[in-house]
Every structure is written in structure tokens, then in C-alpha cells.
Amino acid sequence: MNQRLIAKLACVSPSTVSKALSGSAEVNPETAEKIRRIAMETGYFKEKSKRKRHYTNNKSTLLAFLVPEVLGYYYASIITCLKNEAEAQGAHVAVYIYDFDSKKCRDLISSILLRNAADGIILFSNLKFNEKPDIPILCFSNSGEAEFDSIGHNTKGIVSDAIDYLKSLGHSKIGFVGELHTMGMEQTFEKCMQEKGLPFREDFIYVINDRFEGIGIKAAEEILSQKERPTAIMTAYDEIAIALIHVLMKNGIKVPDDISVMGIHNIPSTIYTPLPLTTVETFSEADYKAAVRTLLDKIHNESRGVKHIEIKHQIIPRETTKELK
Numbered sequence: 001m002n003q004r005l006i007a008k009l010a011c012v013s014p015s016t017v018s019k020a021l022s023g024s025a026e027v028n029p030e031t032a033e034k035i036r037r038i039a040m041e042t043g044y045f046k047e048k049s050k051r052k053r054h055y056t057n058n059k060s061t062l063l064a065f066l067v068p069e070v071l072g073y074y075y076a077s078i079i080t081c082l083k084n085e086a087e088a089q090g091a092h093v094a095v096y097i098y099d100f101d102s103k104k105c106r107d108l109i110s111s112i113l114l115r116n117a118a119d120g121i122i123l124f125s126n127l128k129f130n131e132k133p134d135i136p137i138l139c140f141s142n143s144g145e146a147e148f149d150s151i152g153h154n155t156k157g158i159v160s161d162a163i164d165y166l167k168s169l170g171h172s173k174i175g176f177v178g179e180l181h182t183m184g185m186e187q188t189f190e191k192c193m194q195e196k197g198l199p200f201r202e203d204f205i206y207v208i209n210d211r212f213e214g215i216g217i218k219a220a221e222e223i224l225s226q227k228e229r230p231t232a233i234m235t236a237y238d239e240i241a242i243a244l245i246h247v248l249m250k251n252g253i254k255v256p257d258d259i260s261v262m263g264i265h266n267i268p269s270t271i272y273t274p275l276p277l278t279t280v281e282t283f284s285e286a287d288y289k290a291a292v293r294t295l296l297d298k299i300h301n302e303s304r305g306v307k308h309i310e311i312k313h314q315i316i317p318r319e320t321t322k323e324l325k
Contacts, residue, residue: 002044003017003018003021003044004017005042006035006038006039006042006044009038009042010031010034010035010038012031012035016031016035017035020032020035020036021035021036021039021114022114023111023114036110036113036114037131040113040131040132040133040134041131041134043134060090060091060092061090061091061092061119061120061296061299061300062091062092062093062094062117062118062119063086063091063092063093063094063118063119063120063121063122063292063295064093064094064095064096064112064117064118064120064121064122065079065082065083065093065094065095065096065121065122065124066096066097066098066105066108066109066121066122066123066124066125067079067095067096067097067098067124068097068098068099068100068124068125068181069097069099069100070095070097071211071212072212072237072239073239073265073267073268073269074237074265074267075124077267077283078283078288079095081283081285081288081289082122082288082291082292083095085288085289085292085293086292086296089292089293089296091292091296094117094118096108096112098125100181102125102127105123105125105127106127109121109123109127109133113133113134113135118135119135119136119299120135120136120137120138120295120296120298120299121133121135121136121137121138122137122138122139122291122292122295123137123138123139123140123148124139124140125139125140126139126140126141126143126146126150127139128147129147132147135299136148136149136295136298136299137149137295138150138151138291138294138295138298139151140152141308142154142155142184146306146308147306148306149291149294149295149298149306149307149308150306150307150308150309151287151288151290151291151308151309151310151311152308152309152310152311153282153310153311153313154310154311154313155184155185155188156188156191156192157313158264158280158282158313159185159188159189159192159234160192160196161280161313161315162234162262162264162280162315163189163192163193163196163198163234164196165262165315165317165321166232166234166260166262166321167196167198169232169260169321169322169323169324170323170324170325171231171232171260171324172198172199172231173199173201173204173229173230173231173232174193174198174204174230174231174232174233174234175201175204175205175206175223175229175230175232175233175234176189176204176205176206176233176234176235176236177206177207177208177215177216177219177233177234177235177236177240177241177244178206178207178208178215178235178236178240179207179208179209179210179211179215179236179240180207180209182207182236182237183207185236186205186207186236189205189234190205201230203226203228204230206218206219206222206223212239212240212243213239213240213242213243214243215236215239215240215243216235216239216240216241216242216243216244216245216246216247217243217244217247219240219244220243220244220246220247220248220251221247223248223253223259224247224248224251224253229258229259230259231258231259231260231324232259232260232261232262232321232324233259233260233261233262234262234264235261235262235263235264236264237263237264237265238263238264238265238266238267238269238270238277238279239263239267240263241261241262241263241270241277241279241320242263242269242270242273242277244261245261245273245275245277245320248261255275255320256275256319256320256321256322257322260278260320260321260322260324261277261278261320261321262277262278262279262280262320262321263277263278263279263280264279264280264282265279265280265281265282265283266279266280266281266282266283266316270318271318275318275319275320276318276319276320277318277319277320278315278316278317278318278319278320278321279316279318280313280314280315280316281313281314281315281316282311282313284311284312287309287310287311287312288311290309291309294307294309
């Protein structure tokens with residue numbers, strides 16, 4: 001497939017195709033979108049990428065990682081693991097940050113495709129596409145219902161196991177602390193509490209419009225203002241739990257005697273806090289390596305079928321939770 005044939009299919013001139021595929025503002029958006037769609041459907045980008053590697057004698061595979069942020073340890077640790085495995089397999093990596101903005105994510109993917117900037121994509125999201133990109137994509141999807149190869153946590157399993165652990169310690173008044181980006185986990189928490197016959201209380205749900213430690217600080221302030229408080233709290237991730245515990249204890253609330261607290265992800269600092277944090281281990285090096293190999297297999301061998309890798313998890317009991325007396 002070449003630009004002359006695309007021009008014929010799109011009923012435009014070859015020069016218009018050239019401008020549209022280079023991102024020129026001279027072509028109106030509707031025509032440019034039509035041309036890009038035809039190029040994708042006919043495999044133009046894939047063929048161009050192969051020709052480019054052949055003429056430049058560059059045999060190395062380039063993978064694009066699209067990640068929402070790199071501020072926290074969670075995403076940074078996963079990217080590092082994926083990068084190390086990709087390089088061990090002879091590939092190179094480029095990282096793009098889309099700031100939890102789905103439009104920005106789509107624009108980045110379009111740019112990558114237009115510039116033939118990658119042979120495959122690892123996407124930290126589960127976007128739906130009107131037109132399926134013609135290069136292999138592996139996405140992070142907790143449901144396993146993605147249209148591409150995917151990897152993800154069993155969110156319900158994590159939340160359910162965390163609640164079961166707190167329940168085994170005698171807790172039924174269990175709260176949840178999260179943020180706007182973890183609303184799915186909060187909804188899962190509500191369903192699991194109800195399924196287990198435990199009381200779900202809206203006043204024990206603290207969804208804060210902030211990030212990382214700021215969430216824990218503001219949630220602790222809300223808890224301190226309440227006459228009745230939960231006896232145990234599950235947080236969406238460890239940084240929240242660490243700050244939450246700090247503010248509670250600074251204001252006379254004993255952890256875990258008054259309130260048990262647990263996090264998720266088991267970041268390294270959780271073992272070195274004044275009270276080592278009870279958490280859920282969600283990092284699996286073996287699973288992340290398998291994800292990279294799955295994508296590379298799609299690129300090099302054009303294997304068919306859709307594969308989902310479920311990331312293993314386990315409860316790590318430490319000193320911030322105890323049996324309710």
C-alpha cells in the first residue's frame with residue numbers, strides 16, 4: 001500500500017494524502033481523519049514501518065509505553081520492570097505520559113501511528129477504538145475483557161481478600177479512603193461489603209480530590225471530626241495509608257488499637273515507617289515480563305488470539321492492623 005493508492009481510495013490528490021499523513025493543518029480535519037482511517041485499514045503504517053527498518057538497517061524493535069503518570073512508585077516500578085525485560089529481549093522503549101486524560105492518550109496514539117514511531121504499544125488503560133490500530137497493543141485491563149492482549153489485577157479479588165482479612169480480625173465497621181482515579185475500587189468495595197453481609201456506610205467512605213499523601217491528610221481530618229469512626233480502614237494505595245496514620249496518631253488516635261489501617265501495592269517504604277504497614281502485594285515481576293514477551297511475540301510472529309495475564313496478589317500482615325477487642 002502506498003500514498004497514491006490511498007489517494008485513489010479517498011478520492012483526493014496524492015499531495016493531500018501526503019499532507020494529511022504528515023499532520024499538516026492545510027487539510028481539513030474531516031478529510032485528514034478519512035485518509036488516516038483508510039491508511040490504517042489498508043495496513044499502510046505497518047508496511048511503512050517495515051520498509052523504514054529495512055532501509056535504515058535497523059533491526060531493533062521499538063515499544064511505546066503510554067502511562068498516566070510517573071510521580072508515584074507504583075507506575076514507575078512497573079515501567080522499570082517492563083523496560084528492563086524489553087531491553088533484555090533486544091528492544092528499545094519510549095515512554096509517553098498522558099496525565100489520566102483519555103483524549104491526550106488517543107492523540108498520542110494517533111501521533112505514534114502517523115509517525116511510525118513504534119512497532120508495538122503497552123497502554124496503561126483500556127481504551128476503546130473506533131478503528132483498531134494496525135500495530136500490536138497490550139493494555140492494562142483489570143477485567144480481562146479488552147480487545148487486545150492485556151494484563152491486569154483482579155481488583156475484586158484484592159478488595160475482597162482485604163475485607164476478609166479485616167473481617168477475620170473482628171472488624172465490621174470498615175471504611176475506605178481513595179481518590180477520583182480510584183472510584184472503580186470504591187465501587188468494588190461497596191459491592192464486596194454487601195456481598196459479605198457487612199454494613200456499608202457512606203460516612204465511612206472518604207473520596208478525596210487530591211493525590212498521594214494529600215488524600216491521607218484530608219481523610220484523617222474528616223475522620224477526626226466524626227463522633228463515630230470506623231474501626232478499620234482500607235486505602236486505595238500505600239501513600240494514602242502512610243499519611244493517614246501519621247495525622248491520626250499525631251492527633252491522639254492510636255493505630256492499630258483505635259483504628260486498623262491497611263494499604264495496597266506494598267511499596268518499599270511501607271516496611272520502614274514507624275509502624276510497618278499492612279498492605280497487599282500487587283507487584284509480580286514474572287507477570288510483567290510475560291506481558292512484554294506476549295507483545296513481542298505479536299510483533300515478530302504475528303500470533304493470533306487475545307491473551308489476558310492476571311497479576312498475582314497477596315496480603316502482607318504487619319503492625320498497623322490487629323484483632324478487634
